[in-house]
Amino acid sequence: MDFARSYGPWAVIAGASEGTGASFARQLAAKGLNLILIARREAPLRALADEVRRANGVEVVTASIDLATLDAPQKVAAACGDREVGLLVFNAGADPNASYFLGAKYSVWADLVQRNVNTMMACAYASAEAMVKRKRGGILLLNSGACYGAAGGITTYCASKAFMLCFAEGLWAELREHGVDVLTLVMSTTDTPEFRRLMAERGLPVPPGIADADAVAALGLERLPHGPIQNWGEADDQIGMAGVSAAQRRERVVMVSDITKQMFAKA
Ligand SMILES: NC(=O)c1ccc[n+]([C@@H]2O[C@H](COP(=O)([O-])OP(=O)(O)OC[C@H]3O[C@@H](n4cnc5c(N)ncnc54)[C@H](OP(=O)(O)O)[C@@H]3O)[C@@H](O)[C@H]2O)c1
Numbered sequence: 574m575d576f577a578r579s580y581g582p583w584a585v586i587a588g589a590s591e592g593t594g595a596s597f598a599r600q601l602a603a604k605g606l607n608l609i610l611i612a613r614r615e616a617p618l619r620a621l622a623d624e625v626r627r628a629n630g631v632e633v634v635t636a637s638i639d640l641a642t643l644d645a646p647q648k649v650a651a652a653c654g655d656r657e658v659g660l661l662v663f664n665a666g667a668d669p670n671a672s673y674f675l676g677a678k679y680s681v682w683a684d685l686v687q688r689n690v691n692t693m694m695a696c697a698y699a700s701a702e703a704m705v706k707r708k709r710g711g712i713l714l715l716n717s718g719a720c721y722g723a724a725g726g727i728t729t730y731c732a733s734k735a736f737m738l739c740f741a742e743g744l745w746a747e748l749r750e751h752g753v754d755v756l757t758l759v760m761s762t763t764d765t766p767e768f769r770r771l772m773a774e775r776g777l778p779v780p781p782g783i784a785d786a787d788a789v790a791a792l793g794l795e796r797l798p799h800g801p802i803q804n805w806g807e808a809d810d811q812i813g814m815a816g817v818s819a820a821q822r823r824e825r826v827v828m829v830s831d832i833t834k835q836m837f838a839k840a
Contacts, residue, residue: 576794577605579754580660580711585609585653587640587696588665590617592765593715596790597662598625604794606660607632609652613639640665641684646695653699659707661700662793663693664715666737667767668730671775682729689733694740701748708752711797714741716757718804721815738802742822745801746830756800758793759815760784763805801826 584601588594590612598608602625610618615637622633636652638645666689670677697712704710720738723731741757748755762768763784772779784805796803802819804811810820 574798579709580797581606581657583607583609583653583656583658584660584662585611585649585658585696585700586662586664587611587649587692588663588715590614590621592664592767593760593763593786593789594662594664595621596786597664597793599628600787600790600794601660601662602629602631602633605629605631607634607656609634609636609656609658611636611638611640611649611652612665613637640692641688643687645688645692646699649692649696650699657707658700658703659709660711660713661696662713662715663696666693666715666717666734667765667771668727669767669771671726671771673726674728685729686733689730690736693737697740697744701744701753704753705748705751710752711754711756712741712744712748713793713797714755714757715793716741716759718759718761718814720757720759742801742826743830746826749800754798754800756793756797757802758789758796759802759804760789761805763789 584606586594586597586608589598589610598610598621602608608625608631610622610633612618615635618635622635625631626633634652638648668685670681693714700712714737716737717734719727719731720734737757741755745755761784763786765786769779789805792803802822804813804819807813810818812818
């Protein structure tokens with residue numbers, strides 16, 4: 574597959590300054606895509622932009638945007654301008670709070686939902702509209718095993734990731750006939766700077782054998798045409814912690830989407 578032809582010439586990475594976001598940037602630039610890199614911290618974005626420009630000769634734009642703010646979608650759209658975006662990678666999404674629901678101010682959870690749900694959905698909407706017109710493109714949403722069920726201490730995080738799971742499944746069903754691929758990559762514990770910060774704050778060691786950020790990004794790009802779900806470390810037909818395989822969930826999405834299609838056709 575010619576990746577740049579399917580998903581180029583520009584890719585947006587929301588949450589690109591480190592970890593899996595930076596891994597996506599390096600791998601996409603190596604495939605010849607130009608990049609729009611978004612995160613809050615401008616300095617690591619600029620350093621990454623310089624690195625991939627030098628290494629790959631691609632064009633790179635950076636934008637310092639807090640994706641948890643109400644006007645983030647407009648700012649992302651402004652950063653994209655009239656560039657032809659063929660791939661959206663929505664990577665930002667961890668829960669840095671390590672708190673029970675009532676243990677933090679409500680605004681903390683509202684911000685998390687704003688970033689993981691509203692801004693993610695708005696970016697997907699804007700990207701999908703243009704991609705459907707072009708009949709090609711990809712939307713890759715970085716998820717967590719937390720999407721399959723909640724637990725105390727990560728309540729709002731789990732709920733936001735469950736939204737992403739259902740959203741990705743439905744969007745995959747709607748866009749695939751328009752030539753646009755949608756995948757949510759369900760990650761397990763991954764060695765990112767944010768994960769290391771969280772462990773260090775608690776005086777805990779980084780556990781051995783956790784996923785590598787470069788490997789996670791590589792899997793996401795490889796499996797993008799095979800949505801809607803890829804579970805880290807699991808084959809498509811493997812029943813893992815979710816109690817259901819990606820293949821079984823795909824089958825259900827197709828079956829229910831056929832029913833809604835018939836209902837819409839009669840209306
Ligand atoms: N690491 C894990 O063990 C793990 C496990 C399962 C799932 N995941 C998922 O993997 C993805 C990446 O996680 P991560 O561990 O790298 O942590 P993360 O906090 O999601 O950070 C990833 C990137 O997002 C940016 N970011 C975070 N909040 C932002 C905001 N409000 N506005 C703009 N940019 C923002 C960060 O840059 P700035 O700080 O410069 O803004 C960073 O470049 C997330 O979706 C997470 O849910 C991670």
